[in-house]
Amino acid sequence: MSAFSAIGEGQEIDQNEYTPGLEPQATWCPGCGDFGVLKALKGASAELGLSPEEILLTTGIGCSGKLNSYFDSYGFHTIHGRSLPVARAAKLANPGLEVIAAGGDGDGYGIGGNHFMHTARENHDMTYIVFNNEIFGLTKGQTSPTSPKGHKSKTQPHGNAKEPLRPLSLSLTSGASYIARTAAVNPNQAKEIIIEAMEHDGFAHIDFLTQCPTWNKDARQYVPYIDVNESDDYDFDKTDRRSAAEMMAETEDALHEGKVLTGRFYVDENRPSYGQEKRAIGEMPEQPLAERYFDDSYEWERSADLFLDKHK
Amino acid sequence: MTNNELIWRIAGGSGDGIASTSQNFAKALMRSGLDVFTHRHYPSRIRGGHTYTEIRASAEPVKSRGDGYNFLLALGDSFARNPKEGSVYGNEEIKPLSENLDELHEGGVIIYDSGLLDASEIDDFDARVEENNWHVYDIDLRTMAREQGREVMRNTAGVGATCALAGIELEWIEELMTDAMPEKILEPNLEILHNAYNKVLDEYDVDEHDVKVPEGSHDEEQVLLSGSDAIAYGSLDEGCRFIAGYPMTPWTEVFTILCQNLPKVGGISEQVEDEIAAAALAIGASHAGVKAMSGSSGGGFALMSEPLGLAEMTETPVVLIEAMRAGPCTGMPTKPEQGDLEHVLYTSQGDSHRVVFAPGTVAEAYTQTRRAFEIAYEYQIPSIILYDQKLGGELVSVPASVLDEEPNPSLGSTLTEAELADAPHDETGKYSRFQHDVEDGVSPRSIPGQKGGRFLATGNEHTPEGHIEESPANRVAQMNRRLQKKEAIRADLAAQSESHQTYHGPDEATYGLMTYGSSQGTVEEAVDMLTDEGYSVKSLGVSDMAPYPVDEVSEFIESVDEVLVVEMNATAQFRGLTQKELGQYGEKLSSLLKYNGNPFEPLDITEGFKTKIVEDGELSGPETKFVPAAGD
Numbered sequence: 001m002s003a004f005s006a007i008g009e010g011q012e013i014d015q016n017e018y019t020p021g022l023e024p025q026a027t028w029c030p031g032c033g034d035f036g037v038l039k040a041l042k043g044a045s046a047e048l049g050l051s052p053e054e055i056l057l058t059t060g061i062g063c064s065g066k067l068n069s070y071f072d073s074y075g076f077h078t079i080h081g082r083s084l085p086v087a088r089a090a091k092l093a094n095p096g097l098e099v100i101a102a103g104g105d106g107d108g109y110g111i112g113g114n115h116f117m118h119t120a121r122e123n124h125d126m127t128y129i130v131f132n133n134e135i136f137g138l139t140k141g142q143t144s145p146t147s148p149k150g151h152k153s154k155t156q157p158h159g160n161a162k163e164p165l166r167p168l169s170l171s172l173t174s175g176a177s178y179i180a181r182t183a184a185v186n187p188n189q190a191k192e193i194i195i196e197a198m199e200h201d202g203f204a205h206i207d208f209l210t211q212c213p214t215w216n217k218d219a220r221q222y223v224p225y226i227d228v229n230e231s232d233d234y235d236f237d238k239t240d241r242r243s244a245a246e247m248m249a250e251t252e253d254a255l256h257e258g259k260v261l262t263g264r265f266y267v268d269e270n271r272p273s274y275g276q277e278k279r280a281i282g283e284m285p286e287q288p289l290a291e292r293y294f295d296d297s298y299e300w301e302r303s304a305d306l307f308l309d310k311h312k
Numbered sequence: 313m314t315n316n317e318l319i320w321r322i323a324g325g326s327g328d329g330i331a332s333t334s335q336n337f338a339k340a341l342m343r344s345g346l347d348v349f350t351h352r353h354y355p356s357r358i359r360g361g362h363t364y365t366e367i368r369a370s371a372e373p374v375k376s377r378g379d380g381y382n383f384l385l386a387l388g389d390s391f392a393r394n395p396k397e398g399s400v401y402g403n404e405e406i407k408p409l410s411e412n413l414d415e416l417h418e419g420g421v422i423i424y425d426s427g428l429l430d431a432s433e434i435d436d437f438d439a440r441v442e443e444n445n446w447h448v449y450d451i452d453l454r455t456m457a458r459e460q461g462r463e464v465m466r467n468t469a470g471v472g473a474t475c476a477l478a479g480i481e482l483e484w485i486e487e488l489m490t491d492a493m494p495e496k497i498l499e500p501n502l503e504i505l506h507n508a509y510n511k512v513l514d515e516y517d518v519d520e521h522d523v524k525v526p527e528g529s530h531d532e533e534q535v536l537l538s539g540s541d542a543i544a545y546g547s548l549d550e551g552c553r554f555i556a557g558y559p560m561t562p563w564t565e566v567f568t569i570l571c572q573n574l575p576k577v578g579g580i581s582e583q584v585e586d587e588i589a590a591a592a593l594a595i596g597a598s599h600a601g602v603k604a605m606s607g608s609s610g611g612g613f614a615l616m617s618e619p620l621g622l623a624e625m626t627e628t629p630v631v632l633i634e635a636m637r638a639g640p641c642t643g644m645p646t647k648p649e650q651g652d653l654e655h656v657l658y659t660s661q662g663d664s665h666r667v668v669f670a671p672g673t674v675a676e677a678y679t680q681t682r683r684a685f686e687i688a689y690e691y692q693i694p695s696i697i698l699y700d701q702k703l704g705g706e707l708v709s710v711p712a713s714v715l716d717e718e719p720n721p722s723l724g725s726t727l728t729e730a731e732l733a734d735a736p737h738d739e740t741g742k743y744s745r746f747q748h749d750v751e752d753g754v755s756p757r758s759i760p761g762q763k764g765g766r767f768l769a770t771g772n773e774h775t776p777e778g779h780i781e782e783s784p785a786n787r788v789a790q791m792n793r794r795l796q797k798k799e800a801i802r803a804d805l806a807a808q809s810e811s812h813q814t815y816h817g818p819d820e821a822t823y824g825l826m827t828y829g830s831s832q833g834t835v836e837e838a839v840d841m842l843t844d845e846g847y848s849v850k851s852l853g854v855s856d857m858a859p860y861p862v863d864e865v866s867e868f869i870e871s872v873d874e875v876l877v878v879e880m881n882a883t884a885q886f887r888g889l890t891q892k893e894l895g896q897y898g899e900k901l902s903s904l905l906k907y908n909g910n911p912f913e914p915l916d917i918t919e920g921f922k923t924k925i926v927e928d929g930e931l932s933g934p935e936t937k938f939v940p941a942a943g944d
């Protein structure tokens with residue numbers, strides 16, 4: 001019997017079940033794109049019939065990191081940039097958990113960029129949502145890694161001299177096996193993409209465009225948007241790495257020319273997740289490790305029995 | 313020179329197999345009934361560079377490296393001979409024979425490989441030999457090895473010659489080589505061993521010197537363990553099944569041992585992108601219900617500072633291992649020092665706190681690592697094991713019974729789903745994970761996936777349910793509760809049947825020596841030597857760095873007139889901690905410090921004690937530094 005009976009139940013659930021009683025009304029600024037992520041995440045979780053207690057949502061620090069306060073589940077609001085390493089270890093410790101990590105563009109592409117690259121490379125079975133508002137929201141609007149070139153802020157008063165980072169391309173080269181971009185203004189597409197990401201067996205990265213009306217005034221509301229999978233103007237194969245790479249490059253360029261391209265950019269259903277890879281080489285147990293600590297019949301190994309002979 | 317012990321130094325090039333040869337030799341001596349202690353010296357590179365290992369063997373307990381050595385086996389440094397790199401290596405070639413030659417005891421024995429080394433390159437070699445009554449055996453080990461197999465086997469030839477000269481029975485070595493070597497190389501090695509042994513017996517009078525292996529016997533079975541082994545095995549026996557890390561000398565040893573052994577017990581090891589990730593992974597695994605650890609050396613531990621605070625604030629149990637090496641910065645990667653005490657105690661913002669143990673011996677490394685896990689999981693607080701390259705790398709004979717202990721996989725203060733059903737929740741169904749008023753400040757945790765246990769873990773100040781909140785009343789209640797754990801742990805440690813602090817010497821004495829961590833054994837040897845010389849002195853080796861054992865240390869200091877605090881760093885960090893914790897005795901505590909990259913030898917301490925505490929003299933050299941007590 002599992003010590004974690006919330007896991008894998010599958011149930012009818014209303015999306016309001018994810019609304020915490022204590023602070024039901026999120027305190028993001030009016031018009032903030034972060035509301036869109038919350039709504040889509042609730043919708044997706046309900047549609048998948050996930051119990052709030054089988055979800056572990058980890059976040060970083062930022063306006064985006066507040067997601068944990070407004071989404072009722074097991075939560076770990078970590079430190080700036082570190083939601084991914086916490087999340088992926090939890091998944092290894094108990095693969096039954098539905099693990100979602102989330103954070104801002106500064107959090108995930110800047111201070112936590114190294115973890116982003118490596119978590120993607122390792123293809124951990126989890127979903128990663130980056131609230132990309134092209135700005136540092138919480139700390140009052142400084143330039144972020146995705147701020148466009150020339151963007152003025154209090155810390156770059158003469159305009160950003162740097163080219164923005166290319167999140168989709170970086171994700172692809174790093175090794176993510178599901179890569180999508182959606183936007184807060186497109187709640188239905190966002191929900192569908194989150195559902196696909198959660199169902200995907202591997203690292204699913206969603207670059208989620210979230211407008212920040214408070215600090216990023218010269219940014220658009222990310223409308224109108226075009227779904228590249230549906231539009232006849234775009235023809236590429238999202239299962240082909242090279243084709244996907246071209247489409248991503250075009251999408252990243254287009255954003256700063258005022259054109260918002262969204263959709264699924266890369267999907268590799270064949271690549272084994274990190275957990276599968278580790279099990280295949282005998283470096284991860286078949287049973288969730290966390291269960292063992294609640295299993296009274298488990299015979300715990302002793303160093304004296306296993307390892308001392310070679311020291312005699 | 314001492315007749316009752318063999319201090320055998322094997323010296324050669326890094327990459328020449330010194331480590332494995334010396335390990336086998338130490339084990340052979342241990343099996344023959346002796347207590348052994350090894351001291352390693354190696355440069356921070358893979359191949360080339362002078363390296364040596366000293367093995368001290370005696371029928372009596374040995375707790376430290378010796379003072380100098382009485383038997384030298386100088387192998388050539390094969391990498392120093394690369395002609396293309398001549399300019400890089402400089403005079404490296406002769407180093408196995410020349411380095412620290414003055415530390416060879418009077419009447420000591422030298423075997424050197426005349427196939428590779430030319431003693432005439434050493435200044436006044438013959439005169440020094442004569443003056444010190446050294447016995448020199450120049451044997452062409454290289455050719456001997458070449459004739460049988462390969463040149464690298466000259467180590468074996470050297471061991472064979474050593475056995476002949478020191479009176480060690482070959483069967484001990486044979487047995488070990490048979491255990492340790494693959495078939496293919498075993499035969500030629502055994503051949504070489506015997507040839508060298510017989511050749512020395514034939515050609516030399518082996519009794520012209522008196523450096524002989526002592527005879528001993530053990531009451532119980534021994535194992536040859538390093539501090540790194542002990543930390544790794546202590547972790548496994550405490551049910552740790554998850555490690556995340558990033559290599560850094562000397563922490564890499566513990567990391568490697570666990571990476572190799574964890575899969576064998578269904579555990580998980582992860583080499584990750586950096587130390588921030590490593591600590592964060594350990595926290596994530598622990599949060600999800602697995603006993604987990606990480607670790608590093610000074611520089612990597614610095615990167616863990618913020619995750620460490622996250623573990624403290626979210627009350628996620630985790631054990632971190634800090635293997636000190638000489639700093640600041642990259643410092644001297646392969647050299648021991650005890651200079652990270654303050655770093656480990658005080659890093660991370662705010663009124664943060666944690667448990668820190670600094671074991672003094674290999675056996676203590678095992679028991680204190682286990683205790684560190686127990687406390688971390690019981691009290692939901694990070695625990696740190698602070699040790700150094702010296703303790704980590706020293707191979708010591710330890711009774712096998714030390715590790716003959718039952719495993720303890722308990723997750724500590726957690727609840728089952730059944731218990732959660734009766735536990736307090738808020739009106740919306742969130743579990744009150746961080747309750748204000750709980751015994752010892754410990755509020756049991758739930759694990760993600762458990763029904764009825766959901767809560768938010770956050771590094772922000774939070775309410776009992778984990779909701780972020782900054783109200784003064786909640787703030788004070790939560791701060792006080794978290795800080796209360798420290799006092800509960802202090803009381804818990806004091807109530808244990810065995811203290812982590814180690815006393816040595818007579819009950820009553822005029823003077824005290826105090827130290828922390830890995831210098832303990834050397835201090836105890838110094839106490840024995842001083843006692844033999846008629847001084848009234850005893851010692852205290854402290855392991856509990858946080859919470860500090862205020863009562864025990866006060867009592868020790870009260871019981872003597874003066875205390876010399878011995879530690880391997882330049883700024884007397886342990887003495888500083890002691891004064892801060894005790895708030896007095898500044899006028900009673902002086903310091904003997906060493907920070908030249910080499911651990912204390914017993915004579916460093918006896919000299920410091922005699923010239924500075926008993927008399928008002930000068931230290932003989934710059935190897936150690938004396939800092940007087942306040943007001944002196």
Ligand SMILES: Cc1ncc(C[n+]2csc(CCOP(=O)(O)OP(=O)(O)O)c2C)c(N)n1
Binds near residue numbers: 061103
């Ligand atoms: C180590 C560290 N550095 C800096 C900060 C301050 N800080 C908090 S959030 C943030 C940037 C947030 O930007 P982003 O990640 O894009 O999130 P957003 O607020 O836009 O959602 C910074 C710099 C911090 N909390 N920790």
Ligand code: SF4
Binds near residue numbers: 027028033034215
């Ligand atoms: S500052 Fe920007 S990102 Fe933050 S809540 Fe307000 S609108 Fe949203």
Ligand SMILES: [Mg+2]
Binds near residue numbers: 062131
């Ligand atoms: Mg942002």
